[in-house]
Amino acid sequence: MTSKYSPEEFLRVLERELAAIADDVMQVRPSECLVCYVYRLCGLECTGPELIEEYQRRAAPRSTRLLERLQGLGASCACELFFNVYQPLEGFIAIPIEVYVASPEMCAELGIAEPSIPYDADPMPGFPCLGVRKGSTQPCSLWRRHALLGTWKH
Incomplete structure (x- = not known):
């Protein structure tokens, strides 16, 4: 058979x-x-600032200082958006963070049990962002600012 x-x-x-x-x-x-977009596409895996910049380009082009503003809050990349700036509402994500963060290689490196959910599974299956107005870079009401910077409450 020929192509x-x-x-x-x-x-x-x-x-x-x-x-x-x-x-x-x-x-x-x-x-x-923004926060649901980044979480949907990368979970807590770090992708650098690219997803933040992609959201800005696609959804909030007038927010020209978005990355600078987030850096001022402690987020210069995608994972820091979750570790340093935003956390889900209390009780929203009940699965331990390492389930989302750790590949089998990272589990071995960190000395933690391998995740019970496949590493490449969608961390938010059917996750419904509660929505924001067009052009906004604020999180929806599923997320809140960390009470203490650098502290993830799960």
């Missing part, structure tokens, strides 16, 4: 398809807040 594409054409088509899929995944859901 209608040469190997080079096949790779270009595949790259376009993968780029379209990635763009779909990266879309901000209607009225989705």
